[in-house]
Amino acid sequence: MASFTERIRNVFSPQERHASITTAADLIPPRNGSSRKGRVLVNNDSALQHSAVWACLRLRADLISTMPVDVYRRVNDQQIEVPKPPVLINPGGDNCDLQEWLYSTQVDLDRAGNAFGLITERNGRGLPSRIELLPLQSVVVVYRDNKLSYRVGSETFEPADIWHEKQYTVAGLPYGLSPIQYAAHSIGEYLSIQDYATDWFNGNAIPAAVLKHTKSTVPDDKAEEAKAAFKAKVSAGELFVHGNDWEYTPIQAVDSQTQWLAAKQYGLTDIARFFGCPSDLIDAAVSGSSVTYASISQRNLQFLIMNLGPAIIRRENKLTKLTPSPQYVKLNSDALLRLDPKTRAEMNEIKLRSRQLAPSEVREQDNLPAFTESQLAEFDRLYGLPKQGGPDDSKAGTNND
Incomplete structure (x- = not known):
């Protein structure tokens, strides 16, 4: 059996090599000439029958796809928000908005390490304005004579015509590794x-x-x-x-x-490790093991830093390529931390006192309109006029009369 290094070298030999993204067969030789694990054939579709696989993919894609996408540029060392281009509103056309597009591509990235789309329209700057997503099984990455191309069905496309995101990469490979392929034994x-x-x-x-x-x-x-x-x-x-x-x-x-009952239970946590999702977040925590967090926000913050943070940064860098320089894209991950009302209220209070936010901005976060004049007058009548020291004064709100 060829060593790992030899298989890597074979992928880039002068002869034509086809690398199927769904199997990564050049890296993992089939056992006994078969791709079956026991009696089960494991691939991108059959793996979804595993509840932990489905839960991990759903959780990660749900969170990342629903984070607000903002576009900025720096002017005089200040970050200024600018309007989003159409490709960051309906990247797949009228029938595929940004949330659906991000969800679909995130599922492909997390289960296969790659996501593909065909660039069908460009704007006046030559940047993609429409990207039609492609099923994983329809794409083959071809590397021959140090030249990369993509085969979709019977057609061959140059890299400039294909939108290709990847994660779980190793040096020297033009595509990302598939977690499902490496987790095939556990899933099987x-x-x-x-x-x-x-x-x-x-x-x-x-x-x-x-x-x-x-x-x-x-x-x-x-x-x-x-x-x-x-x-x-x-x-x-x-x-x-x-x-x-x-x-x-x-x-x-x-x-x-x-x-087999115990094996089935522990199989859930094993899969959670492959897909970068803490087992307790998919209701698969092993009995007897528990970690206590002070708040929901603390738990979500750890999940954001340890699991989702790197994936978010990679997506931001790739989406930035859809905007003209020097604009850049940021996913607003603060949305993930807005699940604990108490912590959020405390943070808003701190920002109000330090004048990082205005009361109208805080109310907008709660989907409330700005205070009316009658509401402000009612506050003054009930609590008195605030001191001139400002909102950060510890005695603000007391009557000065």
């Missing part, structure tokens, strides 16, 4: 356990059994007849009636065989 184990449980309880939850004739030895041909008659009755959910010459003994699972 879990799916095989599901098949095992389904087979065990197949036929109205009747387990395998031994049907024994206690009066005499049954010839093979008669045994087959008895077996067929028994299966015909039982598989249809009917009762099997017999006298005292037949003995029916269900095969009970011994303790060592029931370990």
Whole structure:
């Protein structure tokens, strides 16, 4: 078997090499000539039958795709927000807005390490203005004679015509590695356990059994007849009636065989590690292990820093290429931290006192209009006029009369 280094070198040999993004076969040789793990074929679609895979992909894509996307440029060392170009509003046309586009590409990035789109329109600056997303299975990355190209169906495209985002990269490869491919054994184990449980309880939850004739030895041909008659009755959910010459003994699972229950439970946390999602966030925490956080915001902050932060930065850098220089794109990750009302109120109070925010801006965050004159007059009547020291004065709000 070729070593990892040799397989890397083979990918870039002078001969043409096709690298299927969905399998990364050049890096992971199939075991025993098959891509099956046990009885289960693991690929980008079948892996979604694993609840932990689905939960991790959904959580990461949900959060990143719903973060507000803002475009800025620096003027006199100040960050000024500028209008977003159309490609950052409806990147896939009228039928695909930015949230759907970001969600779809994030799912592909997290499960396969790559996301592809065909650039179908450009603006006057030559930048993409419309990017039609491509299914992973339809794209093949081709590297030949030190030249990169993409094959979509029967057509070949130059890199300038394809939008290609990637993550989980290694040096020397023109595409990202697929977590599903490397997690195939863990995913296959879990799916095989599901098949095992389904087979065990197949036929109205009747387990395998031994049907024994206690009066005499049954010839093979008669045994087959008895077996067929028994299966015909039982598989249809009917009762099997017999006298005292037949003995029916269900095969009970011994303790060592029931370990598949524990394997199924721990398989969830194993997958969570592959897909960069803490197991407690997908309801897959192992019994007996717990971490206590002071607040929801503290938990979300750790998730943002340790898991989502690098992915967000990579996406910002790639989306920035859709805007003219010196503009740049930022995903507003503060939206992830707005889930704890108490912490948010305390932070707003600090920003009000330090004059980082105006009251109208705080109310806008809560989807409330600015104070009216009658509301301001009511505050003055109830709490008195504020001191001239400003909002950061500890005695602000007391009556000066």
